[in-house]
Amino acid sequence: MTMAQALFYLMAFIALASALFVAASRNLVRSVFMFFVTLMAVAGLYVLSLADFVAITQIVIYVGGILVLIIFAFMLSGKEMLANLQLQSGKFISVSKVPAFLLATLFFIVMLNIIMESNVDNLPWLHNAVVQKNTFTAGDATIGNIGVDLMTTYLLPFEAISILLMMALVGAAHLSRKEKKA
Amino acid sequence: MITLTDFLVVSAGLFCIGLYIVLSKRNAILVLIGVELMLNAANLNLVAFGKYDKLNNGGQIFALFSITLAAATTAVALAIILNIYKRYKTIDPNKIDSLKD
Numbered sequence: 001m002t003m004a005q006a007l008f009y010l011m012a013f014i015a016l017a018s019a020l021f022v023a024a025s026r027n028l029v030r031s032v033f034m035f036f037v038t039l040m041a042v043a044g045l046y047v048l049s050l051a052d053f054v055a056i057t058q059i060v061i062y063v064g065g066i067l068v069l070i071i072f073a074f075m076l077s078g079k080e081m082l083a084n085l086q087l088q089s090g091k092f093i094s095v096s097k098v099p100a101f102l103l104a105t106l107f108f109i110v111m112l113n114i115i116m117e118s119n120v121d122n123l124p125w126l127h128n129a130v131v132q133k134n135t136f137t138a139g140d141a142t143i144g145n146i147g148v149d150l151m152t153t154y155l156l157p158f159e160a161i162s163i164l165l166m167m168a169l170v171g172a173a174h175l176s177r178k179e180k181k182a
Numbered sequence: 183m184i185t186l187t188d189f190l191v192v193s194a195g196l197f198c199i200g201l202y203i204v205l206s207k208r209n210a211i212l213v214l215i216g217v218e219l220m221l222n223a224a225n226l227n228l229v230a231f232g233k234y235d236k237l238n239n240g241g242q243i244f245a246l247f248s249i250t251l252a253a254a255t256t257a258v259a260l261a262i263i264l265n266i267y268k269r270y271k272t273i274d275p276n277k278i279d280s281l282k283d
Contacts, residue, residue, distance in 0.1 A: 019195075049230050100202055105198070136255060158247075169257055175264075
């Protein structure tokens with residue numbers, strides 16, 4: 001077992017275990033903070049898949065932006081909301097959660113079956129990519145290439161997504177404004 | 183050697199945990215976290231396949247786009263959750279069942 005493989009299994013275990021903790025925990029604040037760990041572990045998996053820029057973006061935007069936004073939103077919005085949020089019923093599997101648990105488990109089994117049947121490691125285009133040396137190898141500098149691609153091949157989706165992001169942020173600011181007393 | 187199948191299995195696991203959170207939690211913020219978890223599982227697949235596309239960087243760039251979209255979604259969703267809390271005094275998705283009072 002190589003170092004990379006050991007790290008992969010470690011990261012995968014941390015990601016899945018902390019995600020299970022998020023699902024099982026009764027305390028909302030605890031599960032939000034555990035979600036940090038999940039996102040960090042997923043960023044580690046990105047690095048092991050040789051996508052370092054995406055990993056950094058994941059840490060900056062998800063951990064630094066989204067989670068802090070979630071924590072801010074309910075920590076700043078008053079004590080009674082936080083008290084209400086703490087009240088979560090029951091154990092990990094109570095009767096009301098059995099359908100959700102069954103559905104998730106069965107869906108997982110179906111997905112596993114599909115993954116095993118489809119035999120992704122032997123897809124023809126992957127073999128072509130390996131033959132044409134179109135794959136990332138450890139030590140490649142990828143960030144410059146991503147920048148060039150963003151400004152040439154993917155310019156239209158890039159601009160569309162920037163407009164969408166601006167509209168969404170303006171909309172969020174509009175939704176969360178204080179009502180004027182008229 | 184880490185194979186693609188390993189990545190797909192991990193991502194399927196993350197997706198199903200996210201699905202369970204979305205279906206079982208009675209708290210809109212946790213449902214939002216479940217959705218984020220499912221988005222992360224999808225991103226993991228994009229990045230894992232993107233390893234085999236060095237010229238166009240398709241996987242990585244669309245993973246970046248989807249991270250950006252997740253940020254926009256979260257901002258709007260949190261604003262909506264705060265408004266719903268102001269109006270209904272609860273954020274249990276089961277109890278929010280009238281359009282306008």
